[in-house]
Amino acid sequence: MESEGGEQARSSWVLTVDFGSQKTMASLVKVGEEGSTSPPFLVHNDLSRFETPTEVSFRGKTCETGELAAMQPATNAHNVVKEFVPYVGLPPREVREAAIAPGFRVSDDDVLPVTCAAVEFDGSDSSFPLELVLARHLEGVVGCAKHQLVEMRKVPSKDAADIRLAVILPGCFTPRQARALEDACRIAGVEDAYLVPAHQAMAQGYEQRHKPEIEQMRNSSVKEQTIAIVDVGHMISSCAIVRFTPGESKIVSAKSIFGVGGAAVDSILVSHFKEDIERKYGSGCCESPRSLFRLRAACEKLKKMLSTIDESEVGVDGLLPERDVTIKLTRHRLNEMIAPLCHQLQELVKSTLQTEDSFIEGSSLDGVEIIGGASRIPCLAAVVQSAFDGKELRKTLDSNSALCIGAANPAAQFFDPAVSQEKKDCNLQNALKSFDVKGLEESHLKGLREKHMEISEMQAQLRRLEVAMNNLESKMSETREALRGKHAHLMKRDETESALKEVEEWLEQVPQEGYSVEMLEKKKEELELKVRELNSKMFEQLEKQADEMSRSMERSAQERRQEEANQDKDDHDFRKLRFDERVRMAENNKKEANELFRDGNVMHAIDRYNKAIGHCMKIVETLRPEQEKQLNELKGVIVLNLAQAFFKLNKFQKCIDNCNDCLRYSPSLSKAKFRRALAYEQMNLLDEAEKDAKVLLEEEPENPNYTALSKRLGLKLQKRLDKEKNICKKMFG
Known part of the structure; x- marks a missing residue:
């Protein structure tokens, strides 16, 4: 446990976030005033999962992110913004013409020169720039990180958490998109976010995972090791050639491509089965957002099954009214359908092997590492292996966390006050300054920041309202349990049930939007007073038992303290x-x-x-x-x-x-x-x-x-x- 006050006050934390197309991963690393950094660890969300869906949903006045957004029913699919990160910073025209259809409705509102998601929020049609949507998601990730620090007793409270932000920059992002990432961070209230190129994060992740092996090489007569890292992701695929020498690790060549990965396979399958179903059951039967949502989910499941077996079928529940639909496919047919993707992936690898000076033979590499969810698709993995002259593919890195863990140390060094400015890696930041690319205007940023804060305050108010409602319902439930409990004979049953019924009728009569926190808290207080007044004998008995229990606990505590005083509190039991x-x-x-x-x-x-x-x-x-x-x-x-x-x-x-x-x-x-x-x-x-x-x-x-x-x-x-x-x-x- 951290020492109280002093050490906590002297340290800051670097949160490194990898906004994946489907999942977001984050890591935390501590940076002390004296330049010491601790090993990074992963951030878990509210459901104790390390992978958080990169999704934001809107429903009524509610804006959810992460797991809660992913739990939205199919009926609200049109108000869920997902698979949006690769489109951040792109103009609407490019998004509409993208190789992969976006996982959200693109707004026709051209008030801002950026792509907006069309959703229904707070009773009206709204257009939210993707920078604002990403800021909403980022706020949720930062909140989880602060909560975890408090839970781990690293900081005394969320407000005391001094967090700096680093964000993984996808390899295919343009300078304009990099600016958009910075704008999203500023909208979320984070200034001066540090951008870490994905290729650098991959190389650092590999070096950390294989540190003993690389150190042994550096101390031997070989003095050099060259490996390839291929990331076949959901919407973006990347390839990097990294050379490790005694003095440094250098990225020799790196290329990325948008539209090659798991999402492209899903789109091909959805188009294929949509056409097949409409041919059988009528044109337009799969056009609704709910139908497409269910068909896409079934196609994703089928894709995963065909990664392990040669033939499979999946039922699509609720796709058509009063009719069951089943989709079937063989792995051989899937390979034929995604052959163009395989060719694009092969060309990506070949172009990466072709450096400015020469062509690197795949067989000359010391290793080929493959990561990414789509790398599980057999034909895509086979294409990568073939492009490297049949070199064995290694899977020693965790596909989900490799980037955010790999980028943690460079980010910690960047924010470390003990590291001189000359030693900090500012190559990307300096490169961005050299481009004549600007982000959103300050006036637009200010407006979006105000909108973000307005939504945050609205969500906080809704949470307070939910807590007040839960407290009232818990009090009612507790009272009903008492009527069935061992002290029920001391209660006035009819009068108590009448008081509960009165509250139930009040809840039914008042429209949901008419509740306020004050009203619910007042109604709870009134119910408590009424129940206590009606059942004073029972409460007297409970208070008497509580006093006896308190005295018993105090006696036990004294015995415990006496026992601890007579023995060492720490566990020094290392006996075999x-x-x-x-x-x-x-x-x-x-x-x-x-x-x-x-x-x-x-x-x-x-x-x-x-x-x-x-x-x-x-x-x-x-x-x-x-x-x-x-x-x-x-x-x-x-x-x-x-x-x-x-x-x-x-x-x-x-x-x-x-x-x-x-x-x-x-x-x-x-x-x-x-x-x-x-x-x-x-x-x-x-x-x-x-x-x-x-x-x-x-x-x-x-x-x-x-x-x-x-x-x-x-x-x-x-x-x-x-x-x-x-x-x-x-x-x-």
Whole structure:
């Protein structure tokens, strides 16, 4: 843990962001005043995933980014802006004529000299420049980074996080597009963002991954190693030749091309099956945004399946009314359809091998590294291998994180106050200055910045409204639970139910847009006072029990402090103990934790559970199969109990994380799925909760807890669907 105050205040953080066409990846690295940098680590989003969808959605007054935008239903597909990053900075005409159709509606509004996405927002048709859309997405990424720093106790609060920004610049971007990236950062409130060329990030990522191998080469008589890195992405493909010598790593040649990758394959498949379906069932049956959304999703699935098998078919649900549609294809036919893409990719590699001085033979290279999601398509990988004279393709880099991890150190050096200006890599920034290319006018930037802040404030207000509504509904739910609880005999049932019904009727009568935070908070206070007034005997009993519990906890805390005073708090147990001895110690800690939890000492119980897991992790000897099974079962039980403890503290994400760990150790443990579903429900992730509930009911159809959970989720999902229908009626009435 960081020391409080001083060290936190002296360090800043560099956030390196790779805006991929489909997914965004980000890393953080700390830069201290004394020039020290820590190893970079990946940033996770609100769902604890490292990959965040590069999507922004609009719905009513709501603007969502990342995972929430990707969860939008097909009915709102026309208001989701995705696969837009490669078009940032391009004029509308070039976007409309691009090789790959954009994943959003291009606005016809020519007020600004930039491409705008056409969406419906706040009850009217709107045109948002892609720079503003990217700024919205960037704000979400920065927010996740700050939240993670607070969660890791690197900074005391989000406001205390001093974050500098570095952005990966795709290889095919023009100087005009680079300026547009800078404009998007400025709209999001980030000045002086550092742009890192994608080719440089790839080279740095490779050097970090193969550092021992490269260092060994530099210390040997060879003194030189030349490798090729090919990135076959979703919309952009790149190739770079990198030469490592004792003094430096140098990019000998680098080329990129837009329109060659997974998105191009998807577009070919969509066009093929759209034509086939319209020929069978009538022209125009696949023209709606919802139909195209579902057809594209099915084509993406088919593409992935054909990467592993020779023939496949995929059902397209809800494409046509009252008719099931299935699309089929063989890998051989797919190879024929994407042959032009294969040729373009081959030409890209050949043009990269042709340097200013000479042509580099593929067989002379020391290695060929291939990354990118589309590299999994067999014929594209085969074309790359053929272009390098049959050289074996290596996949030692992580396709998703290679760029943002590779660019982290150059970015940290750029922002490091201890590094002299002469040593900083300012080649790209200086090159941009040499081009006579300007970004948006200051007046336009100011207007877009104000619009961005207006939307942010609107979202903050909606979140406050949602919290107030959740608090009111939680209070109502809590009161209903009390009517069924062990103190129900002390309550005035009829009068309490009448008070709840009165609030329900009020919620139904007031239109959704008529709520305010103050109204909901006032109604919650009124309900609390009414329930307390009606059921004073029950509350007196609860307060008496709470006082007794508090005294018991204080006694336990004193005993704990006394125990800690008599022993070293730090874990210095590095003994190499036998398997059965470590298991015994873990079991003892688990039993102590269970007793603490039953007594209400949840935090102390968590501490004991962590010690129990620690003993399990210290087992280093080679285990027999039965020992490994025993250990995994023990780990599963411990982390499952940890999940229950975190649930008790309303730390639902940590509960979910521990349930996931439990299912890794004991995949068949239904309790883990049940607790995870309950945590998802509390976080209002109803779709995720429903998935677990369905699995649980398949395993134990008669279990009353699982049945009750499924029924409760069904009601909540129906309520959400009804709200969506009401909104649609008001919008399209």
